[in-house]
Amino acid sequence: MDTQSLAAFLTVAEQASFSRAADALELTQPAVSKRIANLEGRIGARLFDRIGRRVRLTEAGETLLPKARQLLVLMDDTRRALANLDHRVGGNLTLATSHHVGLHRMPSVLRAFTHRYPDVALDLRFLDSEQAYQGVLDGALELAVVTLAPEPDPQLAVVRVWRDQLRFVCGHDHPLARREGLSLAELARHPAVLPGSRTFTRGLVTDRFARRGLRPNVGLATNYLETLKMMAAIGLGWSVLPETLVDGELVVLRVDEPPIERPLGYLFHRERTLSNAAQALIGELDSAADPA
Known part of the structure; x- marks a missing residue:
């Protein structure tokens, strides 16, 4: 079983499209289809159902998927181990x-x-x-x-490299901008613009509120912090942003809470x-x- 066919299979499965897989692999669509057909011939089973433009894994495809991933990781790992022998970077x-x-x-x-x-x-x-x-x-x-x-x-091996200090911020015209000694309860009464609900950063914010028995009132969400900065600056809600993004467009809110720390690092x-x-x-x- 050749690795090129397995790689094509994984890419089609991930992209749910032969054409997008061809773009990702920098191949023509017929070349991708041929690799899948060769793999199906060797296995003796259809791997994808093609209904119009939609592509779905068959039961055989679902069974092969984790094994194919493991095989390619093993091959990649073996190549790296051999390449490391000459100590060249x-x-x-x-x-x-x-x-x-x-x-x-x-x-x-x-x-x-x-x-x-x-x-x-x-x-x-x-x-x-x-x-x-x-x-x-x-x-x-x-x-x-x-x-x-x-x-x-x-x-996973996980190593912290940096700490992000997250600050509660808002735009200059926000009603909380000049308030002193704000509580999380007061913040929760105003709309917030925060990272998406499934992000690690959003989890840190909601956990801080949950310790006080509160939930932030999230009006808008996006995973892009620069977009959150813009939305907070123009008054769409308060937010929580790294100090590296805080500038003259924003006001740091005087909240009676220590800063939220976000660990950054490699894995x-x-x-x-x-x-x-x-x-x-x-x-x-x-x-x-x-x-x-």
Whole structure:
């Protein structure tokens, strides 16, 4: 069973489309279809149902999916282990980072890394932290630098590098802008603009309110912190943002609560062999870490 056919199968399953899979693999759609047909011929079962433009896994496809993923991760791991033998820092490094971490924490790290290791080809992907976690678990990503989960999966090695201090903020014209000694109960009476409900950051905020028996009144939500900043600045609600985003467009609310801390760092799968390139990047991240 060739790995190219398995990779095509996984990509079609993830994209739920032959055409999108072809784009992702930089192949023609007939080439992808041929690889799937070859795989189906070897297995002796149909892997996808094609109904119009919709593509769904058959029962055989569902059964093969986790095994195919494991096989490709094992092959990738073996290639890295062999490549590491010459101790050269080069080759490909598939790395994910969240938009905020990538824009505000990673530039100096990546600048130093690419200057020191010019032979590394970075495959840098901007993903929500939650997606990056899943990508590392699935084996699609070797390393991720993101907001860390409150309770990380035990299969992952997770290392904190930075701490984000999150501040309660609003626009200058918001009715709470000039209030002193605000309580969370008072905040909860006003609409908020916060990260999406399934994000790690939203969980930190709701947990803080829950300790007081409260729930924030969320009017609007988005996973993009820069968008939240804009919405708060124009008066659509109060928000909670990292200090790195707080500027003259916003007012820091005087809330009788300590700042919420958000841990940022890197993670990788404990069962995978890290490439020399990934180990080198981890060295750069450790050097950039906040003091303990």
